[in-house]
Every structure is written in C-alpha cells, then in structure tokens.
Amino acid sequence: MTLNDLLKSVSEEDKDKMLLYTDGKGWANVNIRIDDSNIWIFDDECNSPFSSDK
DSSP: OOHHHHHHTTTTGGGOOOOBBBSSSBOOOOEEEESSSOOOEEEOOSOOOSSSOO
C-alpha cells in the first residue's frame, strides 16, 4: 500500500483523527522513518512521553 492509497481511503473529516497501532491486545507508541522509497512504521523502543499497555 502506498501513502496515496492510504490517504484515498480516509475522508477529509477523518484526517484529524488519531492513528493507532495495535497488536490486538493493547496499543503501542510508534516511530516513523522515511527513506527514499519507503515509509517505515515500527514499535517505539525509546523513552516516549506516553506509556503503552506493553
């Protein structure tokens, strides 16, 4: 899926909603890394200001 594909599936009124990442048991903070051809979303392994259920 490309970012354009994702954005096409979200209505204008939903674009201000929070994006949540879950493993089905709780939620987790995420890190995002962008390189020349990819957008990576992965678990946050640093000290985030928010705690998660992990």
